[in-house]
Amino acid sequence: MSANLITYYQNGQTPIQFNAQTENYIQQDPFLTLTSPFKGLSFPNSPNIVLGPRRVNFQFNTLGNTTHPYVSPNYQDIIDLSNYFADWDCAYDTQEGEIHQIIVQVPWDTISNSDFNISLYASEQWELIPNRDIKSVVASGIICNPFASPTIAGNYVVLPDVMKIAVERAYENKNTVLTLPPGSPASSASFLPYANLTLNLLRGGIEGVPSVTHTLKRTAVIDNRNSNGAFQTAADTERAFINANGTVNYIQSTPDLITDYSIPSSVSAFMTPSYMKYISIAGIDSFQFAVTAGWRVSPPTYQFISKNKVQLTQLFEWNEYVYGLYYIISPQSHFPLVYAPSSNPNGYFPPI
Numbered sequence: 001m002s003a004n005l006i007t008y009y010q011n012g013q014t015p016i017q018f019n020a021q022t023e024n025y026i027q028q029d030p031f032l033t034l035t036s037p038f039k040g041l042s043f044p045n046s047p048n049i050v051l052g053p054r055r056v057n058f059q060f061n062t063l064g065n066t067t068h069p070y071v072s073p074n075y076q077d078i079i080d081l082s083n084y085f086a087d088w089d090c091a092y093d094t095q096e097g098e099i100h101q102i103i104v105q106v107p108w109d110t111i112s113n114s115d116f117n118i119s120l121y122a123s124e125q126w127e128l129i130p131n132r133d134i135k136s137v138v139a140s141g142i143i144c145n146p147f148a149s150p151t152i153a154g155n156y157v158v159l160p161d162v163m164k165i166a167v168e169r170a171y172e173n174k175n176t177v178l179t180l181p182p183g184s185p186a187s188s189a190s191f192l193p194y195a196n197l198t199l200n201l202l203r204g205g206i207e208g209v210p211s212v213t214h215t216l217k218r219t220a221v222i223d224n225r226n227s228n229g230a231f232q233t234a235a236d237t238e239r240a241f242i243n244a245n246g247t248v249n250y251i252q253s254t255p256d257l258i259t260d261y262s263i264p265s266s267v268s269a270f271m272t273p274s275y276m277k278y279i280s281i282a283g284i285d286s287f288q289f290a291v292t293a294g295w296r297v298s299p300p301t302y303q304f305i306s307k308n309k310v311q312l313t314q315l316f317e318w319n320e321y322v323y324g325l326y327y328i329i330s331p332q333s334h335f336p337l338v339y340a341p342s343s344n345p346n347g348y349f350p351p352i
Contacts, residue, residue: 029068030110036087037307044080048072056111063221063309064109071101078102089306107306108223115223115308123230126267127217133319134208137201138164141341142194151339158278158341160188163195171202190345214272216295216316218261224308231300231312235260242329243299250327251294253334257316272318276335290323292335 029051031043052069070081078100085092091105108115141158143150150156159167170178178196180188220230238260242250253274257263263271274294300314328335 027111031068031084036084039083039087041084041087043084044077046072046074046077046080048074049077049081054111056109056114058109058114063115063223066106066108066110068104068106068110069101070104071099073099075100108308123220123222123228125219126263127219128267128270129215129217131213131215131317131319133211133213135211137206137209138167138198140209142197144194144345156339156341157191157194157345159191159195159198163188163191167195167198167202170199175199176203194345214318216257216263216267216271216318218300218312218314218316220312221305222310222312224310226310231314233261238329239297239299242327247327249296249298250329251292251321252297252316252328253294253330254318255334256330257295257297274330274335275338276323276332277320277338278340291320292323292328293320294318294328294330294335296321296326 035042049070049072052071055067056064058064072078078094081102082092082094085104090107093103095101141156144155144157148155166178178192178199180192222230226232254271258268258271276290276292278290295316295318298315300312303311305311
């Protein structure tokens with residue numbers, strides 16, 4: 001019987017025999033014939049260098065990492081291996097002894113090359129992150145009855161611009177009571193109690209209203225070929241086109257974002273909906289503002305982890321954005337009007 005023949009028994013079945021010298025049994029070290037990328041170093045030509053069993057740790061969000069353990073009684077072999085793998089951007093751990101050892105961490109899969117066979121479904125990951133924002137108490141509006149929905153007529157009050165200015169000036173001048181500015185329209189009188197409430201809030205140290213929004217984070221770790229096409233969907237092509245025409249950030253509705261980027265239902269179920277609402281009052285001022293609640297799309301960032309790996313990250317930030325300041329690529333029907341502020345407030349007014 002050949003000395004290279006290995007017999008393998010499995011569950012009492014007919015034994016399987018392997019020849020240890022064939023490629024089906026053991027794989028040759030892939031670095032033996034490779035020249036290092038920058039210094040042009042060849043793999044050390046020493047018969048004393050022995051490669052132990054390799055080990056691959058593969059995860060979809062980091063791709064493969066392979067451990068190459070080498071041993072040699074020759075100290076120079078360890079030095080040569082260190083210089084060679086350092087030029088490959090590989091980390092290594094060296095231990096001296098009767099037989100010197102160096103454990104090299106190769107940042108890709110050198111056994112099955114699974115780095116180049118990862119599916120798009122596995123590579124793109126999604127995460128919802130809460131954001132904390134502060135909105136000015138002067139501009140955020142007041143809910144007359146905090147136990148009733150803002151959609152009830154007259155319950156949501158936003159001060160007209162002339163009243164906002166009056167509140168700010170009264171606060172700066174340390175006035176305790178607000179009076180209507182000369183020439184104010186008669187309809188402004190109905191807002192006076194809410195203007196004084198806003199002034200009292202400012203005087204009490206409440207200058208802003210905490211607001212929690214969401215950021216949707218999209219990440220992928222790709223190989224240098226990007227063979228699975230991560231971050232190359234039709235939506236990514238459209239984003240690149242929009243950016244090339246001078247619009248770096250734009251707004252997209254929740255339904256469109258879910259559809260265009262194929263966001264899985266486990267994530268989309270928790271995404272904040274899109275809508276539109278007014279933040280000023282028709283009939284009081286010469287103009288009014290509207291805000292669209294949607295996702296501000298940002299260009300992705302690219303972090304080069306190693307020669308063969310790139311981490312892509314893209315953020316989509318949900319918030320209320322003033323109408324007309326951003327290009328909106330979604331149709332208006334995807335931003336339903338939820339409510340508008342009262343032009344003649346008559347709701348419940350809580351005392352302070």
